Structure formats: C-alpha cells, structure tokens
Amino acid sequence: MAIRTKYAYDRKGHGNVITISLCMIVKNEERTLARCLDSVVGITDEVVIVDTGSSDRTMDIAAQYTDRIYTYEWADDFAAARNYSFDQATQEYILWLDADDVLLPAERAKLEKLKQQLPSEGETAAVVLNYTLAEGPEGSPLVTDRRLRLVKRDAGCRWHGRLHEQLSFPASGVITADIAVTHRREAGHHSARNVRILRKWIAEEGVAQGRLLFYYAGECYDRQRYAAAARGYAKMLEQPSGYREDRLIACARLAECYERLGQPGRKLGALLQSFQYDLPHADFCCAIAACFHERQELVSAIYWYMQAVDVSSRxxxxxxxxxxxxxxxxxxxLSLCYAHLGNWEQALMHNTKAREYLPSDPGLLDNRQKLEAILRKEIRNREEQDKAQSRK
Structure with a gap:
C-alpha cells in the first residue's frame, strides 16, 4: 500500500498540542501488556483496552493503567475488533499497538517530540512509523517494516481483513516519521487459530484469491508447507492486480520456498520476477547475487551486490x-568475491565499508587481518621484484 504524501516532521508546530488515544485489542497478554503500556505512559492521553476473551490476569493489569476497558465477543475477525477499539476513542489522534510491541526510550522521546510538533487541527491525517520485527544482540534492527500507526480520529481510517488486517490510508495528509516501534514477541504460535479463520473466510468467499490467497500462502509458509505455499504465491502472482508490497513479499517468499524445495533455478526466476512490480531493491539484489555466488559465478555476483549498494537508500x-x-x-x-578473484585491494575496501556498520564483528576483523597480511606480502614482493629489476 503506497504512502501518498511524505515529508519530515521536524517543522515547528502551531496551535495546541495534539491529544492521543492508545487503542489496543488483547487476549491473554499478562506477560507483555505492562511492558507495552509502561513504554508509552505519559505520552497518550487516553488508553482504550478491548479484551477479546482473556482467561489470565490481562484485565487486572489493564485496570492499573486505565478504566477504559471493554470486552468484545470474539468472532474470528481482527478488523472488526480493532474497529470497535477505534470507536471507543475520544481524542484527536489514535495510536494502535499490540501487547508485544514496545517503544524503546530513544523512540519514546521522538514520539513525545512529534506530539509537540504536530499542530492540533492541522493538516496531518496519519503518520507512518518504522516497525522493528527482529533485533540483533545489541538491540540493533535486523528486520524492519513500516506501519500506519497514528491516525486522526475523524480521518475515516478503518481496518479491513479478518486476519492480517490492514488499516486504510486517508486520501491525503500522510507523513512518515523516523520513530520505531519494536516487536518483542513472546513464545507462542497462532497458526491453528489463523488457519481456522482462513478456512472460514475462504468458505464464505467461495474461492481464495487476492489478499485471501496471499494470506493462505503465508500460513502454509509459516507451517513449512513449502510446496503448498509456492503454489499459492505463484497463483497469486498470476492474478492481474494486487498491492505492490504483497507482490514483492510473494516473490521473496516464493524464492525461499523454491530454495527449500531444492529448485535453485526457479528461485532465481522468482527473484527476477519482482522487477515486474517495482524497481530493484537491495534485498532482492542481494538474494540474486547470492544465487550467482553459490554457483561461483563471481563476476555476476559482484554486479548484483554492487546493485544492492547502489539502491540501498531506495x-x-x-x-x-x-x-x-x-x-x-x-x-x-563483495569483499569475499574480490578476494576469491585475487583483487585484494577491492576486497579490503569493501571489508572496511562493512566494518563501518559492524566494527566489532569477529569475522570481518579476522578477514581484515588476513587481507592486510596478503597485501603487505604483495607489497614486499613487488619491492623485491623492483630491486631485482633495477640490478639487471
């Protein structure tokens, strides 16, 4: 789903400070709810908790933070539950979070600043925030996404889809902010619930197509049923229309399915198919490069890794x-490829560039030492050859 308008949020606000309702749907979240609410307490002006059938201490924990607690009869429809939570909000803007989301201190400060700078009754209808789906050992983001997180209550933004629900965008006034919500999922698997919802949904629709087919393929993928997932993604990509992001995700997932199924040629084809839907992106370029790297076609691998570098900011x-x-x-x-080709200078240069991002990585540091030793030896050899040549 494309972002229609994009600009920075570092402009001066005018008028009153905006007010925010936090809206959440929860069920059996006693392990994570307090952590989530603690991370935003003091920023939101109202907390709306909609419980869909908890049997643990979730409601007791929620009561420590708000008296705006509602029960909702679960009907296998996430969008309906989220829309109900939005209907209870009374403040100017609505922020939504899941119970296993958290706002880290630095990101909390950014959100506080954004709240001060967005003018009440201003033109901004919605804000897209970053979403960290996986973290490295020091908290650095490993996998990132973006979500529409903060919407004006009267902008008409509604949820759609019983599963993997999506929040509709307003017609205009959407901005992006460099603020990250971090997902810290606790142990637990919802595959059986998701499959039940999908089966009911497909039965009522009569056929799996479009996003419904996309979701079905995703559940097969998550359950490691790679042949079924591949069929679903391939069929979805044959359809004449669909969201750009869904198609790109389908290409990436389809490629991984083919890898799991031992079909490397079809994997490369799925990755290249992504160019039908958008310009090259770094993750696809890296995956294509890896296909050639595995085949020891190093010149082609270098080309695609360089493409990944060139489009990294896209x-x-x-x-x-x-x-x-x-x-x-x-x-x-690239450092490895150039090293295999004996181009030690280029290998060391790209090792240095990689270490700008991971300065303490043991593998990169070890490779640097090896490359520097080879280059020193080559320099000595050249000097000795030059001396020998001058004596002739």
Missing amino acids: DTGLRPVPAACRTWLPHAR
Missing part, C-alpha cells in the same frame, strides 16, 4: 526488509 514501501541488505551485507560479500 524506499522499500510497507514490507519487511532485512536491514543487513541495506547496510553491511553486500559489502561483506
């Missing part, structure tokens, strides 16, 4: 993308 839209593909990974792989 807007990837609203889909999950590994941060490594846009930072250190293509440089680290």
Whole structure:
C-alpha cells in the first residue's frame, strides 16, 4: 500500500498540542501488556483496552493503567475488533499497538517530540512509523517494516481483513516519521487459530484469491508447507492486480520456498520476477547475487551486490526488509568475491565499508587481518621484484 504524501516532521508546530488515544485489542497478554503500556505512559492521553476473551490476569493489569476497558465477543475477525477499539476513542489522534510491541526510550522521546510538533487541527491525517520485527544482540534492527500507526480520529481510517488486517490510508495528509516501534514477541504460535479463520473466510468467499490467497500462502509458509505455499504465491502472482508490497513479499517468499524445495533455478526466476512490480531493491539484489555466488559465478555476483549498494537508500514501501541488505551485507560479500578473484585491494575496501556498520564483528576483523597480511606480502614482493629489476 503506497504512502501518498511524505515529508519530515521536524517543522515547528502551531496551535495546541495534539491529544492521543492508545487503542489496543488483547487476549491473554499478562506477560507483555505492562511492558507495552509502561513504554508509552505519559505520552497518550487516553488508553482504550478491548479484551477479546482473556482467561489470565490481562484485565487486572489493564485496570492499573486505565478504566477504559471493554470486552468484545470474539468472532474470528481482527478488523472488526480493532474497529470497535477505534470507536471507543475520544481524542484527536489514535495510536494502535499490540501487547508485544514496545517503544524503546530513544523512540519514546521522538514520539513525545512529534506530539509537540504536530499542530492540533492541522493538516496531518496519519503518520507512518518504522516497525522493528527482529533485533540483533545489541538491540540493533535486523528486520524492519513500516506501519500506519497514528491516525486522526475523524480521518475515516478503518481496518479491513479478518486476519492480517490492514488499516486504510486517508486520501491525503500522510507523513512518515523516523520513530520505531519494536516487536518483542513472546513464545507462542497462532497458526491453528489463523488457519481456522482462513478456512472460514475462504468458505464464505467461495474461492481464495487476492489478499485471501496471499494470506493462505503465508500460513502454509509459516507451517513449512513449502510446496503448498509456492503454489499459492505463484497463483497469486498470476492474478492481474494486487498491492505492490504483497507482490514483492510473494516473490521473496516464493524464492525461499523454491530454495527449500531444492529448485535453485526457479528461485532465481522468482527473484527476477519482482522487477515486474517495482524497481530493484537491495534485498532482492542481494538474494540474486547470492544465487550467482553459490554457483561461483563471481563476476555476476559482484554486479548484483554492487546493485544492492547502489539502491540501498531506495524506499522499500510497507514490507519487511532485512536491514543487513541495506547496510553491511553486500559489502561483506563483495569483499569475499574480490578476494576469491585475487583483487585484494577491492576486497579490503569493501571489508572496511562493512566494518563501518559492524566494527566489532569477529569475522570481518579476522578477514581484515588476513587481507592486510596478503597485501603487505604483495607489497614486499613487488619491492623485491623492483630491486631485482633495477640490478639487471
């Protein structure tokens, strides 16, 4: 889903400070709810909690933060539950979070600043925030996405889809902000619930197509049923229309399915198919390069890794993308490719660029030492050859 308008949020606000309702739907979230609410307490002016059938201490924990607690009879429809939570909001803007989301201190400060700078009754109808789906050992983002998180209550933004629900965009006034919500999922798997919802949904629709087919293929993928997932994604990509991000995700997932099924040729084809839907992105370029790298076709691998470097700043839209593909990974792989070709200077240069992102990585540091030792030896050899040549 494309962002229609995009600009920075560092302008001076005018008028009154905006007010925010936090809206959440929860069920059996006693392990994570307090952590989530603590991370935004003091920023939101209202907390709306909609419980869809908890049997643990979720409601008791919620009561420590708000008296705006509602029960909702679950009907296998996430969009309906989220729309109900939005209907209870009374403030100017609505922020939505899941119970296993958290706003880290630095990001909390950014959100506080944004709240001060967005003018009440201003033109901004919605704000897209970053979404960290996986973290490295030091909290650095490994996989990032973006979501429409903050919407004006009267902008008409509604949720759609019983599963993997999507929030509709307003016609205009959408901005992006460099603020990240971090997803810290606790142990637990919802595959059985999701499959039940999908089966009911497909039965009522009579056929799986469009986003419904996309979701079905995703559940097969998550359950490691790669042949079924591949069929679903391939069929979805044959359809004449669809969201750009869904198609790109389908290409990436289809490629991984083919890899799992031992079909490397079809994997490369699925990755190249992504160019039908958008310009090249760093993650696809890295994956294509890896196909050639595995075949020891190093010149082709170098070409695609360089493409990944060149497009690393391109807007990837609203889909999950590994941060490594846009930072250190293509440089680290380029270093290996050039080393295999005996181009030690280029190998060391790209090792240095990779270490700008991962300065303490043991593998990169070890490779640097090896490359520097080879280059020193080559320099000595050249000097000795020059001396020998001058004595003739």
